[in-house]
Amino acid sequence: MKTIEQTTDEVLDLAATHFKVAREDLQPGDDFYKKLGIDSLQALELLTRLENHFNVELPDYEVQGVSDFQTLASRIQARL
């Protein structure tokens, strides 16, 4: 079982790779819309990548209102 720190780390790794930003520029508390410069549809794309990576299924409503990596990671962690 992964710890929340590990999950958060993997979320940040994946976001950095997929949206081509430097990993060291991303912090758990960052707003991913702002930091990655993405819109809500791209956020859903990110979510799909994360689901495939962690092998979980997150309904769209789970990420409604979520805008930082930390909370996103905790939603994923709850389903691992």
Add this chain to the structure above:
Amino acid sequence: MLDLSKYDSLGAALRDALGQWPEEVCLIEADREREKSRLTYREFGAAAAPIAAALEESGFAAAERAAIIMTNQPRWLISAYAVFYAGGVLVPLDYKLSAAEHLQLLAHSQARILFVEYPLWRAITQAPDFPNHKLRRVLVSEAPPNADLAGAHRWEEFQGSQAPEFRPRKRTDTACIVYSSGTGGHPRGCVLTHDNYLEQCSAVTPVFPFWPGARYLSIIPTNHAIDFMGGFIMPFTGGGTVVHLRTLRPEFIREAFTKYKITYMAVVPLILKNLQRGLRERFSALPPFKKKMLDALIGVNRAFTHGKPRPGLSRKLLKDVHSAFGGGLQALLVGGAFTEPATIEFFHDIGIPIYNGYGCTEACTAITLNDLRPFRPDTVGRPVRGMEIRIAQPDSDGIGEVAVRSKTVMSGYLDDPEMTAETLVDGWLMTGDLGRVNTEGHLQLFGRKKNMIVTAEGKNIYPEDIENKFEGAAVKEFCVFAANYIWPQHSMTGEQLVLVFHLEPGQSLSDALLQDLARRNAQLLNYKRVSGYVAWDQDFPRNAAMKIRRVILAEQIGKKLDRAAMVSL
């Protein structure tokens, strides 16, 4: 297609539709790869009847209000039909709003019944204002078996014991109260009558006819005027099928096209751009020879479809592209916000007709529609049937405020005579949008006159509504404007919000203050953030009640400073 001129209410028209096509499929519910349910018109009626009965048995009176907060799914339409059957007024709310905003609009609309999905209800029960709600009965769908429903009932178990009584309504009666946007003390609840809806449906159906077998993919939230009309009233009164997809992830949207052979889909510009991006990526991944072939075929298609769409020809020429859209796509409808002509052209060139239009909730949906005869990506088309358009106070270029008169225009904003009087002037709806009608009768839009911005997702943002986030900031006074309201420009893109503040006498602009403002700004949802600030050096003009006179302040700023004075936050 039903002849809607014979009906007095949406409930009566829908009731007849269910009788006309009993064995046709009206709803398909899909979640990712799985199909969850499929209902015929007969089954739809059978699902709604016990709910209408339960409403009536629980004391729901004709003209009482019932709200819905659900994602796009069959229970939305079933609940809505049950409300109309029982003679009620529907209050469709945007499921994407926050729980606090939901409670505010429930209170403003005076809805006494609420249909809601479990996760959304759970959020509402945790909001600070929850104990003050005035709901008499709440029906929660899809709740887990042991869930605490906080006094609500299960939607699935809300069933009356007897056959419901159909309660007729008049055309002039209110059918829906639809919030065009605005919370934070300024809710704008458009009061729309049965006549408004029946007239709008009759006007738009000739352009987008439905028939048994025609399928509409519903992804714009159903509370939105576009989907309520295109994903409920129009397909149902034509015997068509609505496909609900319970995820908005692009890959599943693409899959739904082929799996369900979609005929129409309405999108907001953001989704259209996303589809365009996906196609572009696929095109550029083609080997050079195939790419050349494709470009040549696109050129041929463009030449033959300029005068009018020829879906059959386009499908033959660009078979692979069209099969990715299921092969049966007649049109994509785009509205809700400004669409860049280049995006529309891209789809036109590959033979996917994009009907862009212009409308607003206050006029019940569509005001103009591009009929693509000929293709004109730079306009939003001609007025739909029964719609009169006038350009108020045109300047030397013929550009002025678009005013609209038709049977589809709302009767007013709920409980807000002041805002109603500003918006409905001598029988004309003043849209606040700047436009010009060209010699072919097409409307061209140039920007906005009112203090508002529209996002690419079709969300209207009123600057007043986000001011509370800056409440308590260490300044003497402040307010938020749409930048275009201070500095009008003839542009539909790049709309921004600007925070204007005035410091206390002797106070200087410190880093700490700017950091605080930036922190507050970052707490707003991304599309509600202000782009920059203006430090204003005079007292804000105020009325006797000490309210800021925004019109005058905007004028003063616009005269003294230009747009470049805005500093990014």
